[in-house]
Amino acid sequence: MRQDHLVAAGQLSRADVERVLDRAAEFDAALESGESLPARYPETVLALCFYEPSTRTKMSFETAMKRLGGDVVDMGSVDASSVKKGESLADTVRVIEGYGDGIVLRHPREGAARMASEFVDVPVVNAGDGAGQHPSQTLLDLYTIREAAGLDDLTIGIVGDLKYGRTVHSLATALTEFDAHMHFVSPDSLRLPRSVRFDLHEAGAQVREHTELDDVLPELDVLYVTRIQRERFPDEDEYQKVAGEFQIDADTLDAASDDLTVMHPLPRVDEIAPEIDDTDYANYFEQAHNGVPVRMALLDLLLSNHE
Amino acid sequence: MRQDHLVAAGQLSRADVERVLDRAAEFDAALESGESLPARYPETVLALCFYEPSTRTKMSFETAMKRLGGDVVDMGSVDASSVKKGESLADTVRVIEGYGDGIVLRHPREGAARMASEFVDVPVVNAGDGAGQHPSQTLLDLYTIREAAGLDDLTIGIVGDLKYGRTVHSLATALTEFDAHMHFVSPDSLRLPRSVRFDLHEAGAQVREHTELDDVLPELDVLYVTRIQRERFPDEDEYQKVAGEFQIDADTLDAASDDLTVMHPLPRVDEIAPEIDDTDYANYFEQAHNGVPVRMALLDLLLSNHE
Amino acid sequence: MRQDHLVAAGQLSRADVERVLDRAAEFDAALESGESLPARYPETVLALCFYEPSTRTKMSFETAMKRLGGDVVDMGSVDASSVKKGESLADTVRVIEGYGDGIVLRHPREGAARMASEFVDVPVVNAGDGAGQHPSQTLLDLYTIREAAGLDDLTIGIVGDLKYGRTVHSLATALTEFDAHMHFVSPDSLRLPRSVRFDLHEAGAQVREHTELDDVLPELDVLYVTRIQRERFPDEDEYQKVAGEFQIDADTLDAASDDLTVMHPLPRVDEIAPEIDDTDYANYFEQAHNGVPVRMALLDLLLSNHE
Incomplete structure (x- = not known):
């Protein structure tokens, strides 16, 4: 540098x-x-x-x-x-x-x-x-991805709160430098902001958006999960519905590749079920340690x- | 270990x-x-x-x-x-x-x-x-006792709040390993809990309970004083009565052996009068330093x- | 020592x-x-x-x-x-x-x-x-003065809240040891307390008091500015008037010697205009670093x- x-x-x-x-x-x-x-x-x-x-x-x-x-x-x-x-x-x-x-x-x-x-x-x-x-977070995310799956020819899914997640915006921007295939998965209300989509588009990124994880899970090398913050929702019921829909558990991952790496910037609340912690998918504590x-x-x- | x-x-x-x-x-x-x-x-x-x-x-x-x-x-x-x-x-x-x-x-x-x-x-x-x-507290208490009076053939009095004092329960349990003679002195309302008494009994400990310190002070090698917490008492008068009764001052120690060691896990409030601090009895700051x-x-x- | x-x-x-x-x-x-x-x-x-x-x-x-x-x-x-x-x-x-x-x-x-x-x-x-x-503050003030202007034959102006400023009282007392010429500049309501004036007089200090900075600025080697605390004033208007009157900016310093050193114990609020920061007068960050x-x-x- x-x-x-x-x-x-x-x-x-x-x-x-x-x-x-x-x-x-x-x-x-x-x-x-x-x-x-x-x-x-x-x-x-x-x-x-x-x-x-x-x-x-x-x-x-x-x-x-x-x-x-x-x-x-x-x-x-x-x-x-x-x-x-x-x-x-x-x-x-x-x-x-x-x-x-x-x-x-x-x-x-x-x-x-x-x-x-x-x-x-x-x-x-x-x-x-x-x-x-929050550039040091982006660097540790990139390091974790490189160690687990490599940064070349990467297919990554980013799921959860894509609207307010600073971490996600930085990471996506950085990944454009590495020609990653990026899939963004969120409820409509937490979609990636227009300005970020515009920037990614300008950088020539390969981006697709989804509302269902199932659509894209099987082809992912990395699944990056983010916390859905309760305080973003005016209504507790609405929060519960969204939070439940995007929770990752063993059933969810049945459809995934055996080589899938699951990441999360932590702290998590309910986004990833504890039963994932001891599987080979789980990489979020390693990510924090990185x-x-x-x-x-x-x-x-x-x-x-x-x- | x-x-x-x-x-x-x-x-x-x-x-x-x-x-x-x-x-x-x-x-x-x-x-x-x-x-x-x-x-x-x-x-x-x-x-x-x-x-x-x-x-x-x-x-x-x-x-x-x-x-x-x-x-x-x-x-x-x-x-x-x-x-x-x-x-x-x-x-x-x-x-x-x-x-x-x-x-x-x-x-x-x-x-x-x-x-x-x-x-x-x-x-x-x-x-x-x-x-x-709180095992490191117990170890430093044991170390202090060993340095001051030795752990063999020890006679110790433990006075004050024996009901809520975690420190006391741990220390008493640890002392059963060393065949100490233990005297517990407290108002009735702050007596050692039944479960702790049972455990000590099971371990074959030599235990006696008292409501007056005078009964046992002369034969003690170590007097371990604990803080009586105001918030345990529904009534300020009741607290003052108990706190006053178990305060250790120069008069109290007239009846003690010259070799008595006074300990306290600190912080103290009024349990030990400051006039004791400069006597050979006082070992509570040394205890903290240990x-x-x-x-x-x-x-x-x-x-x-x-x- | x-x-x-x-x-x-x-x-x-x-x-x-x-x-x-x-x-x-x-x-x-x-x-x-x-x-x-x-x-x-x-x-x-x-x-x-x-x-x-x-x-x-x-x-x-x-x-x-x-x-x-x-x-x-x-x-x-x-x-x-x-x-x-x-x-x-x-x-x-x-x-x-x-x-x-x-x-x-x-x-x-x-x-x-x-x-x-x-x-x-x-x-x-x-x-x-x-x-x-607050003796270490006084020592760093003295060190800063010595580095910038020397402690011998010093003419210093101290301006602002002279009534409540502990820093000022200590510094003034210490400067009596070095035969400094001291000028105290403040609104009447924030004048140096009588007890401090008395002590300085007893120590044989060369002290003058002013309500206008202009009276004395040209002859100063060091201008020591202190924070005027809003909470000292019962009335916001009164505060604004005093704060404005004693603010040091480029215009103020037109009348100063080119060698003037401006000090301030920090934090400042409005006492010194940011435009002074990059001039050779400014010595308050250096003072903090000292x-x-x-x-x-x-x-x-x-x-x-x-x-």
């Missing part, structure tokens, strides 16, 4: 993505085998600025930095911070760049990470900005670039 | 306990003298999952891991976590085992730690599960076992 | 202050150049006890300790702690000295740090005690002294 910051998945070329995933594979292998890492940052301190709660993204970045031999300082919750006294984001990050060698930022406002990156000299990693981007080597690779590339 | 997890004090044989305490003594001596530790874990990251607040247990485990040269990642408060989105404990710990080489779990539900240990491959340490177990070497020993035995 | 604790700026002689600042300059230079530090504490664990929220003071101490190669354990928020169960500060710090090799304490009650220092054997650093002291080397120096002197 020639970038100093990671603000959006879209800033990464296919070569950039492959460089991150290759590096992640090296870290992954070293963690597994207990051999020495390809890079270590024993004197590095990473600042974590989470304006919204996020257990696993935060723990995953923190673990990544600590596995690299470094450490973190955490801004803590916004309630306890200077933000409450009316401090602007630009001021806060300019103070915090005095503490960390890099900043991981989650913020409810779209564009916050890009704005922050314009005010500081240390690398900024976007860990989610409202309805905007956050560590992928973020190690990301930090490595940004921090080594920055020196 | 042949165990991979530490879920309950009861899973430890007398030999297991002695192995932990011996190891703790080695760490304690090394910390005191500034000499090098008998074991170090510079690449280890321990995950802390506290579903309930607990300052000192958490700080004590965190200090223990850091004194061992390792580091921790903390799930943070449940309010900020995926738990709020409806994630099950089984899912949460399966994600978090991707971050840590071990998991320290506190959870309000009895049996939570055992359940968690069945879902993950890394060692799980129970740091308290509701009305259930949490560090004991948890170092515990982590050492679990982590080395797991490799 | 011959002190074991840092409780109040007033306990430091001019020689003590200079020793801290000289040491801070060494750490600053090493951090800048990437060369090895003049001292490292790889086995040290510092306990952070913040009874009130404070993002930047806490992050700054944490960063300082981690840059020194050590680590921290954090008591977390008071809501989650034993304090809620009614534990006294004296008990809490006596437990926590078993975890840390030093304690950094912020507490709402004036005198809390001094009291704590009397109960424990490890060094206590006061990180703010109510209306009392918190790290200054606190490294402070911890180094206290911890090395304590061994």
Whole structure:
């Protein structure tokens, strides 16, 4: 990467993505085998600025930095911070760049990470900005797909809440770089937004939309399931109907290929039945664990670039 | 220990306990003298999952891991976590085992730690599960008793809230392995529960119950005082009466042996008068400090076992 | 320093202050150049006890300790702690000295740090005690002034809320040791308290008070701006009037010397217009960043002294 910051998945070329995933594979292998890492940052301190709660993204970045031999300082919750006294984001990050060698930022406002990156000299990693981007999630999804099914000639089904799912929009956009066949499966009310469909179309993506999973399940290499959020529905009955319809259980998967890989960004509620957990299909916990080597690779590339 | 997890004090044989305490003594001596530790874990990251607040247990485990040269990642408060989105404990710990080489779990539900240990491959340490177990507290109590008075031929008085005190139940059970003489002193309303008395009886323990401390104080080697919780009493007057009756002050201890050791799991409110703090009787701050070497020993035995 | 604790700026002689600042300059230079530090504490664990929220003071101490190669354990928020169960500060710090090799304490009650220092054997650093002291802030202010303008023959203007600003009182007191010319600029309602004026007078300080910044701006080497807190005013209009009157923007600084240094303890709200940020006047982010080397120096002197 020639970038100093990671603000959006879209800033990464296919070569950039492959460089991150290759590096992640090296870290992954070293963690597994207990051999020495390809890079270590024993004197590095990473600042974590989470304006919204996020257990696993935060723990995953923190673990990544600590596995690299470094450490973190955490801004803590916004309630306890200077933000409450009316401090602007630009001021806060300019103070915090005095503490960390890099900043991981989650913020409810779209564009916050890009704005922050314009005010500081240390690398900024976007860990989610409202309805905007969450590029490290996209990278770990791509890494998981590559490990499980390969990124070439991929047929992927993405099911669930496609309307509000930031994760899904980023992943779909990134997959256009790899000529994946994409099938989007959702109830009508949670269909992919027009703007995302337009972007995919412009990028020449091979996209089809469905309301029934059965239509497409047998041909999938990867089934990416997302959480359907209760709070999106005005009516509990409506939610129950939709949630039930798209639940994946052993019966559902009877029609799938034996090589199917099931993914989920977690947390799940009822979208995937626990009986799937111990099957060879299940890859969602592995997917979560991949956050560590992928973020190690990301930090490595940004921090080594920055020196 | 042949165990991979530490879920309950009861899973430890007398030999297991002695192995932990011996190891703790080695760490304690090394910390005191500034000499090098008998074991170090510079690449280890321990995950802390506290579903309930607990300052000192958490700080004590965190200090223990850091004194061992390792580091921790903390799930943070449940309010900020995926738990709020409806994630099950089984899912949460399966994600978090991707971050840590071990998991320290506190959870309000009895049996939570055992359940968690069945879902993950890394060692799980129970740091308290509701009305259930808190085995590292029991081990540090045993260590403190052994250092101060020895575990052989021990006469101990346990005073205060014996009904709700998880700490007391665990300690009493563990002491049956060492043939201790146990005296339980409490108001009638806070007597040891029938089930615990039954278990102690079954184990062949030497147990007596009292409502007055004076009856038994002179013959004690150790006096273990517990906090009487205001919220247990429907009536403030009733609380004040009981709290006052069992407060330990200099006058109370006139009748004690010069070698008496006074312990308390802390925090205390009024159970022990501050005038005791500077006497040779007082051992409760030392007891709290012992949490560090004991948890170092515990982590050492679990982590080395797991490799 | 011959002190074991840092409780109040007033306990430091001019020689003590200079020793801290000289040491801070060494750490600053090493951090800048990437060369090895003049001292490292790889086995040290510092306990952070913040009874009130404070993002930047806490992050700054944490960063300082981690840059020194050590680590921290954090008591977390008071809501989650034993304090809620009614534990006294004296008990809490006596437990926590078993975890840390030093304690950094912020507490709402004036005198809390001094009291704590009397109960424990490890060094206590006061990180703010109510209306009392915040000596590490004073030291970083002095360091920033020395780096930017020198402490000899200094003419400084301090503007804004001089009535409630603990920072200002400490800084002014410390500056009497260096024979600074001090100009205090504020609306009448936020004038320096009589007690502070009296102390400065007793110390032989060269002090003048103003209600207009223009009267004194041209002769200043340093302009120290403080936040005017909305909540101090019974009336929003009154606040707006005062806040507007003392806002520093490019026009204001037309009358200033080219060498003027503008400082602010941050967070700011509207006191300094963003257009100043990129000028050579602006030194407030640098000031915040100086918190790290200054606190490294402070911890180094206290911890090395304590061994």
